[in-house]
Amino acid sequence: MNTVLQDPSSVSTNLDIMHRQILDGIIIKPEWVKYTSSWTEEDKARLVFAWHRLSAWPDVVQGLAELKKHKIVVALSNGNMRLLVDMAKHANLPWDAVFSTELFNTYKPNPKAYLETIRLLGTTPEKCALVAAHMWDDRAAKAVGLKTIYIPRPDEDFEVPTGQIVKTKAEGGIVDFVVSSFGDLAKLVEENH
Amino acid sequence: MNTVLQDPSSVSTNLDIMHRQILDGIIIKPEWVKYTSSWTEEDKARLVFAWHRLSAWPDVVQGLAELKKHKIVVALSNGNMRLLVDMAKHANLPWDAVFSTELFNTYKPNPKAYLETIRLLGTTPEKCALVAAHMWDDRAAKAVGLKTIYIPRPDEDFEVPTGQIVKTKAEGGIVDFVVSSFGDLAKLVEENH
Structure with missing residues (x-):
């Protein structure tokens, strides 16, 4: 979040879009690419949208x-x-x-x-x-x-x-x-x- | 609402404030003032805030x-x-x-x-x-x-x-x-x- 405050124009203020940007940045790293190179658009979207289906703490x-x-x-x-x-x-x-x-x-x-x-x-x-x-x-x-x-x-x-x-x-x-x-x-x- | 679209800067976009402005405009009219001149700030606020306590239609x-x-x-x-x-x-x-x-x-x-x-x-x-x-x-x-x-x-x-x-x-x-x-x-x- 510090990066956001220093330069808000550097990121989207829609968290779905930011989550996707972060994911796209991670999955092209050499240590991940062997696992992620076969991922479809649907696989990536499903990961990003996992945040929409969180469970609440029981209380x-x-x-x-x-x-x-x-x-x-x-x-x-x-x-x-x-x-x-x-x-x-x-x-x-x-x-x-x-x-x-x-x-x-x-x-x-x-x-x-x-x-x-x-x-x-x-x-x-x-x-x-x-x-x-x-x-x-x-x-x-x-x-x-x-x-x-x-x-x-x-x-x-x-x-x-x-x-x-x-x-x-x-x-x-x-x-x-x-x-x-x-x-x-x-x-x-x-x-x- | 047509007035708003023609000149949006003429009104507040907070409806409570607009309701109060409209009320204040009505109650100083000659035909109303004999009823309204004794109204307190609380009376006027209660009228404006009646919108916050509306009942829903039964369905x-x-x-x-x-x-x-x-x-x-x-x-x-x-x-x-x-x-x-x-x-x-x-x-x-x-x-x-x-x-x-x-x-x-x-x-x-x-x-x-x-x-x-x-x-x-x-x-x-x-x-x-x-x-x-x-x-x-x-x-x-x-x-x-x-x-x-x-x-x-x-x-x-x-x-x-x-x-x-x-x-x-x-x-x-x-x-x-x-x-x-x-x-x-x-x-x-x-x-x-």
Whole structure:
């Protein structure tokens, strides 16, 4: 993502297209070409579109449904709109709305992505929280004034080895809350409602 | 809407703001001022935000749920994003995604509204249908190549007096299908699936 911020014009802001560009760059490398030279267009498309058919972590569907009773729950993702719509349909994610950074012609962690979403929701950063499994995402959200919630997911965050405890602000860290699931987050919101 | 297309810079593309501007223009007229001069800021805001708390027609929630089994179902509305999110939450509308023309800095029937939505969905006009209760909306959608479906709603369409039959293309009209409810539309899609 640093490359994107340094030179946004160097990449497409449609993640499907970027995924394909990355794949095309990998499969022509000498160490891969013996496996990939026989791949058809369909094989490559199927790999790129695997992102559209991801499964949710087991706590997500029920947890989001609980959270939605109290809050507006939206996705804000670097995935393109169609990817997110397909993903939500495939995994049955009950988002209130879908915001792709494609709408804003950028990628997170560009502050614009967070601020434009908040503007379109007719609200202010301090009334919103970003829930993320990546510290870079929470850090960028914090920088523009959002509350930040971290949910650890195994092998998801290159900054946080699986099993390492992430500290909250109260414990000297940077995020407001760490929760283990969307169900726990819904309970936390319910208790503070 | 014609005024908007002639001079888009004359109005806000946030419908809440435009509704408020229209309200402010009405309530200072001599025939209204005796009723409205005592209105507080809260009274005016409550009127503007009534759009966020609309009820759905009785066929909509179940009909959309059926339709969603076969198709991607999105809103494309002149309402601003927050209005649409609130409306969906209030009326329990299970849209796969919400597209406000606010995202494209215009209003329907500007062709850009339809075409940008189709682009973001990674598809083409001929694979999409617009479902509308206003002929002006279907007419604009047809002009950019979408299929068109009309659902009559009493007192909704200034071009079509309540009870007047709208003709399909097969009958010499301009829309592809006329259906009486989202349930009927879901059945039509299921039969042609």
